[in-house]
Each structure stands twice: as structure tokens, then as C-alpha cells.
Amino acid sequence: MSAPAALQARGLGWATRGARIVEGVDLEVRPGEMLGLIGPNGSGKSTLLRLLAGILAPSAGEVLLDGQPMCALPRRALARRLAFVAQLADTQDAIEVRDAVELGRTPWLSALQPLSAADRAAVDAALAAVGLQHKRRSAWNTLSGGERQRVHIARALAQQPGVLLLDEPTNHLDIHQQLSLMQLVRSLPVTKLVALHDLNQALACDRLAVLSAGQIVARGTPQQILTPALLRDVFQVQATALIDPADGTPVLRFKPLDCLSHEPQDACRPVPGADRRPAGLGRKL
């Protein structure tokens, strides 16, 4: 018999004031995989992640963690097994970076118990993983948006969870930090569910699930999912896959459909030469 999903949604739904924000979601995150959650603005990605993290109580359906109903797990037991990095999480607390990351150890400590050598090692490793050791004594309010995001991720890593949920983790990061963060997330030996807007980053996930108007409309490998038809229907773009001549990896390029339908228009007209690609390398997905 195959192992249960690390995290599973069954008929999951959430409604508020009569509006169904997430509806009938069936989703499995397999042990060790990196599942990307993609969908347009307002499709319900953050709400679904909050349901799967146990922060929001479902209006319908249930969430299972390693086959066990999440609602039966005490909060502390849940926090030892699952960590969530929210989008735009902020704090007004006067707190230093290292103290913020140490908060990740809370589920592992008993009342008034100081951090052990193992706890401190977990905090050091988490700070090193996001490249912030040199900022460990900096005050939170002196950090840039990207540095704050990395502290949140370090806090989640210090929690040493089996399942990590990340809501648009590359928000605020410069391109180098985006690439190194995604590389870091991919390399973590845990199960990952990551909401992403950048569909080129989504190409690197093991599998993708697509959310549209609160419902999962497709699941599969990036190659199965990121097709011109789906990208047109769900994201209203025309997609073309180009091949990076440096290493042969595919790269997606997009044009908005509303732009195409009104061509030619100055705003949509390509800069001369900018649209050229080496013959034979480009192909529509």
C-alpha cells in the first residue's frame, strides 16, 4: 500500500458572507514533493494555504496530515509538523532577527525551558540557509522587505517541520535572492506546497495545481499543466516556450490576450528586435 499523502484536502471549502472563496478542493501533497499552487489574483491561493495550515477552519471538507484529520491534532503537535510562511507577514514588535528565528523553536520547548544546544544549532542552520547570519543582531524594523521575508523563512526552517507551506515566498526579493531562495526551497528535505505567481519558477516544481475562482481546475506535471490552452483560459495570456541556448531549459514568455486582440497598438507593439529568437529554438507550448 502506498504511503498516505503528507497533506491532503478532501472536499475543502471556505465561505464568508455567502461568498464561496474556496470550494470542493481535493488535493494531495505527496511526501517529499514540491507542489506549486498557481492561479490568478484572487483565485483563493492564500485562503487555501491558510485552510491547509490549520489557520482557517473549513466551512466544508477536511484536511489530513499524514492521513490524520488535522482538526484532531493539538496546536503544538501541528506546529511541530507543519510550518507556514504567510504573504506580507509583518510585526510591530521590537525584535532582533535571531530572536524572531528562535520563535520557530517554540513548539519544541516546554514552558520556561531555555533553548538547548540543539535548538541553537537549528536556529544557526536556519539563519545560514537564508544567508542572514551577519544580520542576526539587527532589529526587525531596520530590515528591508526582502530581508524580512528571509527571516520568516528562517523562522519556519527553525521549526524543522515535515511540511512547509509558503505563500509567494519570492515576493520582495531581488532576482538573485529569488533564484537562490527557490533553489533553497527545492533542496529542503521536506514536503513543500508553494503558492507562486512566477510561472517560470513554477516550471521547477515536481507538480502543479491550478486554482481558478476557488476551485482546482488542473493538476499534473509542469509540462502537462503549462499548456497554451490552460494559460489562455486561466491567466488570459498567450504563452510561448523558448529554449535557453545556454543549457536547453525551457523559458516561458507571455503576451496578454487583450493586447493581442487589439494589435496593432503602440502600447503592445514590440520594441524592434526584442521579439527575435534564434531560428528553431522557439516553440509554442
Ligand SMILES: Nc1ncnc2c1ncn2[C@@H]1O[C@H](COP(=O)(O)OP(=O)(O)OP(=O)(O)O)[C@@H](O)[C@H]1O
Ligand atoms: N476574510 C475575507 N473576507 C472577505 N473576502 C475574502 C476574505 N479573505 C479572502 N477574501 C476574498 O477571497 C478571494 C481570494 O483571496 P485570496 O487572497 O485567497 O486569493 P489569492 O489567489 O491568494 O490572491 P493573490 O494572488 O492576489 O494574492 C479574494 O476575492 C478576496 O477578496
